[in-house]
Amino acid sequence: MSIGPRLRARLADGSRPGSLGHRARSRRAAKLAATFPGLAGMHVLDLGGEPPFWRGFAVRPASVTVLNLLEFPPSEGWLETVVGDACDPPPAITGRRFDLVVSNSVIEHVGGHHRRQRFADVVRRSAGRHWVQTPYRYFPVEPHWVFPGMQFLPLRARAEVTRRWPLSPGRADNLPEAIANAASVELLSLTEMRSYFxxxxxxxxKAAGLIKSVTAIS
Structure with a gap:
């Protein structure tokens, strides 16, 4: 492994114990468990999450339904996976009511204001309580590419960062693909999050005294 992927793993890999990303994820998980002390008895809908998060969680809810565009291995008792769009869920989701909706670092990926509003509407319709976390737009380092100030650059410049920056999570083969990758992330401000929730x-x-991510809690 070259120095770029090794350094990225140490900084941003949330699944790697000891990395900054893993420590941040662990802090958020502890806060989530403390915020909802009755979590063990709750039926949870996770919008855009992945099963490993819940398999490794300190508290096992009564049930978890993970809705994601990706397909995961078959469901297992308390943990169910459903393929679908978090902004336009399938009937398997819309016909049910949950105790809690959880979403970590998803709303910035759904694509534009109108889809973010639909995402927020799904959160409210699905449960009386929610936890919706997203990276903060004005933290100085863009978290997906670990590049300082990337979120403030023009789209073409951001696309070039995705192609050339050694800490990129993946390299596009061509410019149109790079533009699509860069445009797929729209970090949110506090004003936007407060308007949606x-x-x-x-x-x-916080990190170094600066807001790093924002979580809407109800």
């Missing part, structure tokens, strides 16, 4: 309280995760 006006009834929520907010928890701010």
């Amino acid at each position: 006006p009834e929520s309280s907010f928890w701010y995760e």
